[in-house]
Amino acid sequence: MASPSEHASFLPPVLTFLSAAVIGVPIFRLIGQSAVLGYLVAGVLIGPACFSLIHEPETAASVAEIGVVLLLFIVGLELHLSQLVSMRRDIFGLGTAQLLLCSLLLGGAGVLFGLPMAAATVIGIALALSATAVALQLLEERGDLGTPYGARAFAVLLFQDLSVVGILALMPLLASAGGGGNAPWLGEAALSTAKVLGAIAAVVLVGRYGLNPFFRLLAASGAREVMTAAALLVVLGTAMLMQVVGLSMAMGAFLAGILLAESNFRHQLEADIEPFRGMLLGLFFMSVGMSIDGGLVRAVWPALFGATFAAILVKVALVAGLFRLFGSPWLDALRGAAVLAPAGEFAFVLLPQAEGLGLTDATATRFAVALAALTMLIGPVAAKGLDLVLARARPDLPEPATDVIESAEARVLVIGFGRFGQILTQVLLAEGINVTVIDKDVEQIRSASRFGFRIYYGDGTRLDVLRAAGIGRVELVCVCVDDPDAALKIVDIVHEEFSAVRTYVRAYDRMHAVELMNRDVDYQLRETSESALAFGRATLEGLGLQPEAAAARAEDVRKRDVARLVLQQAGALPEGTGWLRGVAAPEIKPEPLTVPQRPSRALSAETRDIIGHDRREAAERMLEKPAPERQAEPDEEEPALETEGARRDG
Numbered sequence: 001m002a003s004p005s006e007h008a009s010f011l012p013p014v015l016t017f018l019s020a021a022v023i024g025v026p027i028f029r030l031i032g033q034s035a036v037l038g039y040l041v042a043g044v045l046i047g048p049a050c051f052s053l054i055h056e057p058e059t060a061a062s063v064a065e066i067g068v069v070l071l072l073f074i075v076g077l078e079l080h081l082s083q084l085v086s087m088r089r090d091i092f093g094l095g096t097a098q099l100l101l102c103s104l105l106l107g108g109a110g111v112l113f114g115l116p117m118a119a120a121t122v123i124g125i126a127l128a129l130s131a132t133a134v135a136l137q138l139l140e141e142r143g144d145l146g147t148p149y150g151a152r153a154f155a156v157l158l159f160q161d162l163s164v165v166g167i168l169a170l171m172p173l174l175a176s177a178g179g180g181g182n183a184p185w186l187g188e189a190a191l192s193t194a195k196v197l198g199a200i201a202a203v204v205l206v207g208r209y210g211l212n213p214f215f216r217l218l219a220a221s222g223a224r225e226v227m228t229a230a231a232l233l234v235v236l237g238t239a240m241l242m243q244v245v246g247l248s249m250a251m252g253a254f255l256a257g258i259l260l261a262e263s264n265f266r267h268q269l270e271a272d273i274e275p276f277r278g279m280l281l282g283l284f285f286m287s288v289g290m291s292i293d294g295g296l297v298r299a300v301w302p303a304l305f306g307a308t309f310a311a312i313l314v315k316v317a318l319v320a321g322l323f324r325l326f327g328s329p330w331l332d333a334l335r336g337a338a339v340l341a342p343a344g345e346f347a348f349v350l351l352p353q354a355e356g357l358g359l360t361d362a363t364a365t366r367f368a369v370a371l372a373a374l375t376m377l378i379g380p381v382a383a384k385g386l387d388l389v390l391a392r393a394r395p396d397l398p399e400p401a402t403d404v405i406e407s408a409e410a411r412v413l414v415i416g417f418g419r420f421g422q423i424l425t426q427v428l429l430a431e432g433i434n435v436t437v438i439d440k441d442v443e444q445i446r447s448a449s450r451f452g453f454r455i456y457y458g459d460g461t462r463l464d465v466l467r468a469a470g471i472g473r474v475e476l477v478c479v480c481v482d483d484p485d486a487a488l489k490i491v492d493i494v495h496e497e498f499s500a501v502r503t504y505v506r507a508y509d510r511m512h513a514v515e516l517m518n519r520d521v522d523y524q525l526r527e528t529s530e531s532a533l534a535f536g537r538a539t540l541e542g543l544g545l546q547p548e549a550a551a552a553r554a555e556d557v558r559k560r561d562v563a564r565l566v567l568q569q570a571g572a573l574p575e576g577t578g579w580l581r582g583v584a585a586p587e588i589k590p591e592p593l594t595v596p597q598r599p600s601r602a603l604s605a606e607t608r609d610i611i612g613h614d615r616r617e618a619a620e621r622m623l624e625k626p627a628p629e630r631q632a633e634p635d636e637e638e639p640a641l642e643t644e645g646a647r648r649d650g
Contacts, residue, residue: 016053017060020046021282034380036137039282043289044377050294057290061348064287066236067280068133068345069253070273072161073235075136075154076257077270078145084258087155094152094326095159098340101318102128106311118174119360123368125167126351127311129344131376132157132250133284138339138383149332152323153339161251164346168246171350175357195245200255203238207259215265219457220442227265228272234260235273248346267438267456271464284345285376291348292373296366304367308374312341312382331390338386342379343372410436413471415460415490416480417444420506420527424478438469461489463497476502482527484508484515491519510565517569533558 024042025035046053054060084091107124111117135157136145144150211234218226235253242252260266297304316337323333348369355365412428414421417439428435437455444455458465460481471477477494479487487505494503502522507513509526516524533554540550 013054013060016046017283017286020286025282033384034138034141035282036134036285037377037380037384039285040289040377040380043286044292045289046286047290047292048294049290049292049297054290057287060283060290061287064280064284065249065345067277067282067284069239069249070235070277071133071136071281072250073253073257074270074273074277075145076254076259077261077266079258080261081258087151087158090152090155090326091159091162094322095156095163097322098156098319099125099128099160099163101322102315105314105318109310109314115364119354119364121174122171122350122354122359123364126347126368127343127372127375128315129160129346130157130315130340131342131344131379132161133281133345134342134376134379135339137281138380144335147332149323149328149336152326152328152332153336156319156340158254160344160346161248161254164248164251167346167350168353171354171357171359175359192246196247199241199245199247203241203252203255204259207256211260212263212265215263215269215457216442219265219440227268231269231272232276250345265457267465267468268458270468271458271462274464274468288345288348288373288376291369292377293366293370296370297374300367304370304374307371308378311343311371311375312379315341316382334386334390335383338379338383341382342376347372410434410470410473411475412436413438413466413469413474413477414480415439415477416482416506417441417455418480418482420482421478421480424480436469436474438465461486461493463493466490466493466498471498471501474501476504476522479503479505481506482508484512487512488515488519491516491521495519510568513565514569517565529558529561 020042021039024045025038028038028041029035043057044050047057048055103121103124105124106127107120110120110123115123135153139145139150139153145154215227215230218230235256238256239249239252242255243249260269263269316334319337319340320330320333323336324330328336351360351365351368351372354360355362360368411433412435414425414428414435414437417425417437418441421437421439425435425437438458438460439455440457440459442457456469458469460466460479471494477490477498479490481487481490484507487508491503491505494501504523505516505521505525507516507524507526513524513526536557537550537554540553541547545553
């Protein structure tokens with residue numbers, strides 16, 4: 001049996017990673033730097049290059065790669081197939097030009113410094129690739145992923161991920177160059193391509209026809225943790241399939257996200273994945289910092305840092321020129337080039353494989369790996385420095401305009417799509433107001449297919465779901481859930497986290513309305529008040545009252561009811577006082593707004609048993625009223641009933 005110490009052996013490295021993250025990242029954020037840089041420096045400090053607190057950085061790197069996978073999945077969720085098609089010029093035009101020109105120039109520099117042609121080619125390609133995780137994290141922190149330059153940068157990254165399978169196939173060809181091995185290589189390439197196409201077709205078919213029914217079935221079970229497990233299963237399963245056939249895991253996750261971008265469960269999936277993505281992506285950046293060879297850096301630091309700065313400058317100059325050629329303004333071109341300057345994650349895959357194939361020797365591989373890691377360390381600093389320079393040079397320059405995306409179009413977020421929410425959204429849509437709706441009832445989601453807007457599966461009481469649905473970008477949130485406690489929780493979250501968003505809330509009853517008023521909501525309405533007043537008005541008309549008189553009577557009752565509600569909320573009435581002070585108070589009981597003409601009369605023995613004990617209290621209240629208000633018409637039954645009630649009470 002394993003000892004407790006063996007069971008706890010995994011805790012020291014976990015605690016080391018967590019401590020490095022919670023110390024390093026806030027420090028770098030306080031000094032105005034990116035969180036990416038904080039993770040990278042933390043990795044350097046705990047890795048072999050400094051304090052050697054982690055002895056096996058390779059193990060951490062293999063786990064941390066899942067962070068990049070989840071990041072690409074969330075990016076895929078934000079895109080639609082139509083958007084991807086519209087980006088084809090940037091993906092295949094700009095992406096191809098960037099990879100070819102940067103590879104040629106960086107590889108040519110390697111040849112000038114004495115590297116063989118094959119080694120210079122592989123190292124040039126590895127350095128020409130860009131760090132997807134670093135670039136997307138920087139764009140996300142800036143809020144620029146939806147801007148024109150952010151979209152172009154993402155298109156370049158996407159092409160690089162697509163080209164990895166071809167690059168991996170090119171390396172055996174380079175290794176066998178001049179040896180007559182072309183025919184076997186062509187056969188292997190054809191087989192690899194067929195596997196890739198078959199896997200993509202299988203994923204598309206399953207995603208198109210199987211994922212929505214699958215998630216609908218799980219959502220109907222009501223087990224939220226099962227939905228989280230299913231989301232991870234889909235993402236990691238697709239990533240592993242793509243890796244088996246030769247594509248990158250990140251590419252597989254991106255494909256899974258694209259397939260689920262149209263799903264009603266999109267926001268809930270994004271909220272479930274986000275915590276895993278954030279932690280594992282931070283671990284990935286720390287693993288990159290740990291991969292830096294401290295001994296090599298100390299031995300050849302002038303050459304290494306010189307090559308790092310040269311590679312960053314070359315990539316920034318080339319990519320900025322290409323962005324400008326494809327229509328970006330100079331400012332956007334420089335910003336896009338800065339986020340693409342660090343070398344990519346695939347450098348840590350391509351370079352060791354090149355050494356295994358004999359394309360590079362051990363010294364060149366170590367130098368290139370350290371160079372790639374340092375570009376990822378220095379690249380975010382360069383991007384931040386460029387932002388500061390541009391801000392000082394052009395202080396009046398506006399921020400880049402963000403392209404309108406679906407979540408930003410919605411002016412109103414409606415939480416709850418039941419009977420109340422459906423009628424509300426009909427009014428908003430009739431006026432042409434764009435709406436986003438959240439509901440966790442599968443049947444309501446299914447019925448929403450008849451409406452002209454999107455409704456997303458999710459729990460509106462969760463902060464992560466509200467964020468994923470874009471609550472920070474709407475003007476107003478309408479809380480239409482029929483659970484009073486859930487409505488109060490949503491109001492508290494919105495007021496605490498999104499104070500600029502106005503809150504309009506459906507109140508369940510009078511008690512709930514007072515609680516909402518105490519929370520300073522912008523508007524509240526009891527769910528049955530207006531419909532009941534309209535019903536009463538129609539009843540008066542049915543009894544022969546003129547429509548104008550019936551409407552005036554209903555309006556008078558409405559005003560007096562609102563006045564009583566305000567008094568109850570302020571604690572000016574007895575039934576509201578104790579509750580306002582936060583003490584357990586009696587329930588607010590219905591009270592007539594108009595003084596009754598006579599006491600209530602029970603018409604059966606059973607009724608008298610039920611209400612008899614309240615008769616004396618009612619009579620005493622009547623006696624407290626001024627005489628004109630308590631005049632009653634003669635009624636022969638009244639004295640007998642009062643006598644009988646008093647006899648039971650006494």
